[in-house]
Amino acid sequence: MSDSEDVLATAAGWRAAGENVAIATVVETWGSSPRPAGSRLAVSASGKLAGSVSGGCIEGAVADAAKQTMASGTPQLLDFGISDERAWEVGLACGGKLKVFVEKLA
Amino acid sequence: MTPELLAALQEAQAKKRPVALLTRLSDGHQLLWPDSAVPAALAEAAAQALQEDAAGNLTLDGEAWFIHPHNPPLRIVIVGAVHIAQALVPIAQAAGYAVTVVDPRRAWATAERFPGITLIHEWTDDAVAALAPDARTAVVTLTHDPKLDDPGLDAALKSDCFYIGALGSRRTHAKRVARLTEMGHSADSIARIHAPVGLNIEAVTAPEIALSIMAEIVAVRRGAALGRRAPAAAAA
Secondary structure, eight states, X not given: OOHHHHHHHHHHHHHHTTOOEEEEEEEXXXXXXXXXXXXXXXXXXXXXXXXXXXXXXXXXXXHHHHHHHHHHOOOEXXXXXXXXXXXXXXXXXXOOEEEEEEEEEO | OOHHHHHHHHHHHHTTOOEEEEEETTTOOEEEETTSOOOHHHHHHHXXXXXXXXXXXXXXXXXXXXXXXXXXXXXXXXXXXXXXXXXXXXXXXXXXXXXXXXXSOXXXXXXXXXXXXXXXXXXXXXXXXXXXXXXXXXXXXXXXXXXXXXXXHHHHHTSOOXXXXXXXXXXXXXXXXXXXXXXTOXXXXXXXXXXXXXXXXXXXXXXXXXXHHHHHHHHHHHTOGGGOOOOHHHHO
């Protein structure tokens, strides 16, 4: 079982238990990103996290976006990078750039 | 992701069937390939992503798509239900590999020593051949007994597996090379065997040796320079 499958199974388990769940997936990277495209982070409404989309530097921001998507049902495409002011805030210290797709697990 | 798509994806994973998840990034619309009919360009990108085991991106009619391959797990076939095998199993599982242990000696290959692991008690050549090692499979022989290791290596050398490792010193391996040559294997073919097995980290204990083996398998899989060996002749 690859680690991204493991995350999906964990997310499915949370959903089956009645929690709202969103899944964030790295869809594109440039430069030195710690996690490759396809890496997943699952977030539950109660704040549980499984997996990762970075070395830990953007997980907080992604979790916030995940909660919005859980509420709205609308997917989001997030951009993180050194040219991005928001990324400065969340501190992508590695100097990499990445795009993260966030969707609700319906 | 809809519940239907999640169920289809998880069913494919349970059946060890390779599928690619295609996501249109503008609205999150998703398809599973090859289960759904998709435009030729998407199908091609999906097949390539599965082949390379790497996610990709495609713009089709102005729409960005994310191509996410879901291959069945990589496999490790361990010949020899020995102490090092017991140490290797959890490390391999943590790295995402599906593990099978082959040993005709029933006293060694027990569920008590390998809880939850697929154990095969056939003779090692039949067992390894039946497992049909492919380009996503590593084979490691650990019995240190030629009558068990050699047939397993013989079967592995006849397969497309991406890694073959054999426990034993350089001296042991030199003798093994002679026996495998006698069995009809070419020098090039025998050079596929990593022996002594594992990266040289001066490992001593069973878990340390297991770690060195797993590190070498990852190095070979990922194309790291550390995973390449000098030709077998130089090691003899």
